[in-house]
Amino acid sequence: MAPTKRWPERPPVMTDVARLAGVSHQTVSRVLNDHPNVRPQTRENVLAAISQLGYRPNAAARTLVTRRTHTLGVISFDTTLYGPASMLYGIEAAAQDSYFVAIASLPALDRGSVLEAVDRFVGQGVEGIIVIAPLTSAVAALSDCAGDVPLVAVGCGTHAPLTSVAVDNAEGAALATRYLLELGHETVHHIAGPRSWLDAYERIAGWRQALQEEQAPEPAILPGDWSAASGYEIGHQIAGEQDVTAVLCANDHMALGLLRALSEHGRRVPDDISVVGFDDVPESAYFLPPLTTVRQNFGELGRRALGALVDMIHGRDPAGSLEPVAPRLVIRSSTGPPRS
């Protein structure tokens, strides 16, 4: 009786199952991995032993030899925001039955934090990483460690030298701008997001291009910071300017703030001013008035990011999943022709 066995309750291992089923550990392994060439009767015996013992294979041991962790890492900025949260959801939903998804939400997207997060994940042995990194600073940092591990950036435009999927922001902004111009507005003002965000940058570009194509004058950009508060403040500034008849906001929250400011100044939407948002958060249909906005399919974006990553993990070319997701203009009651 060597006192080899530790107590209490060492969980059963493969050998225990093998002993109970009267076979070798290897046969148990074969059953577990659905190998052919196991007699049905044997398989059943093994299965019975497994459930009798409540045996669960040890993931670490398996990983050690197969070198597969079945784990993906998702690095994100603020997962509280609607966009990142939706992408995360899409990714997780799509990954569910082939991978575990580990997350890291960073308080800031500076070079150091991003690299540290990547490093942490690599150390843990993730098979791939998805970075929800809308900031230009992050893109730069990422380019360095690419190659170290399969990595896909999402919502980063296509500027980067790294694999990335994105919504076609420029097209979305252009869509909205053209729509307003076609309604008869002289021009369209733009409350933009911070320039350090690629999305903000691209939306500006799309807006500007649409303006140029229609030969409309290009007013100065109104710089917001994504928050409703910034939209509200800018709203106060422009409420008095009679030549502002149409505003494209770079996201729905700023539009909400704008709506409130305009209402406080007695300027009616859409009679006096038309307002368009971006994102189509679920609540925007219930703003006052319901918001015309550019819908982004975040879930689809997440799904494509995962698809591309899985391609890379298996050494395939992810090109197929990479084309930008098309945005769609959702017309509600916050837009209309200018009064004039």
Add this chain to the structure above:
Amino acid sequence: MAPTKRWPERPPVMTDVARLAGVSHQTVSRVLNDHPNVRPQTRENVLAAISQLGYRPNAAARTLVTRRTHTLGVISFDTTLYGPASMLYGIEAAAQDSYFVAIASLPALDRGSVLEAVDRFVGQGVEGIIVIAPLTSAVAALSDCAGDVPLVAVGCGTHAPLTSVAVDNAEGAALATRYLLELGHETVHHIAGPRSWLDAYERIAGWRQALQEEQAPEPAILPGDWSAASGYEIGHQIAGEQDVTAVLCANDHMALGLLRALSEHGRRVPDDISVVGFDDVPESAYFLPPLTTVRQNFGELGRRALGALVDMIHGRDPAGSLEPVAPRLVIRSSTGPPRS
């Protein structure tokens, strides 16, 4: 020249480092784990060898022998919603430097899905699980597998036989109800969430109790489903009823829908009707009018859940982290005394 070595590029292992540093693998291990009794010079040699080789310890191998994965699982319903997303964020932020956080978002919280998710995580070897499970159905399922692995439920009230942390929903609802009553309203109507959600249930209870304490009549509950759409529909129904002067909504989104419906019917807020929300989503300060609401500190909730879980993992009594998080009434402009 035995062709033992596989190519391409087998990553360096501890023995490689040991060889380069001229020590044994055990000494390398000691350096890695900050053991005392390693000569400074030796330590430096090892460290140099590590960085020269770009060596990273293999997590699976370590896990295999230490039986620690440093991984936590978070199971959640819809991580797109503000509440769950915030909790997740709080949990992750607090866990960051001691654990990896894996997530599983379920499309439904039925018994089967929950148990399956738990099982998946246990199979992967997580050291503990946090379930963001606001539905009563989930609580029941969870009670079964408790004991199998350290598990904390969050946002489940305290009804369950399992360890859980929660916001004091009843107190929040009572707070809002009493406030409206004190303003002079005869009674307070309540747009509730689905009864299957514990939060909805508890908010109803708090509202009802406050009503009883002040001996106010108790109107029929208006059944919503958390969505702005449901608030909007109910708004249409009650807009015509002159005796409705104050409404407590079980969340901010339904309040938003209600606000829009009332506005469409020409009923002014707060002059004709006072409206209170629940949650204090970031946008609620920019609703029209800005919404009086009950703030929940989701981040704190997540942090406490993690604290309790870590206590359990280490065999400590988590009692300390368990007391409900106090909600706070945030008064804005959607409430006022009745016109009478």
Add this chain to the structure above:
DNA sequence: CGTCCGCATGTGAGCGGTCACAGTTCCTCA
């Protein structure tokens, strides 16, 4: 009737770390 092949199963060697224990070396102090 012996050979060969395919199925079913067993054997032993790792995977890359940590742990327990067994040496070393070197310094202290009688």
Add this chain to the structure above:
DNA sequence: TGAGGAACTGTGACCGCTCACATGCGGACG
């Protein structure tokens, strides 16, 4: 000067699994 101990380092077993290979068995075939 030598015993004793602390500081430092090395050795081998083992964690629980999969892989490559060896083996036993039965039937098809010439």
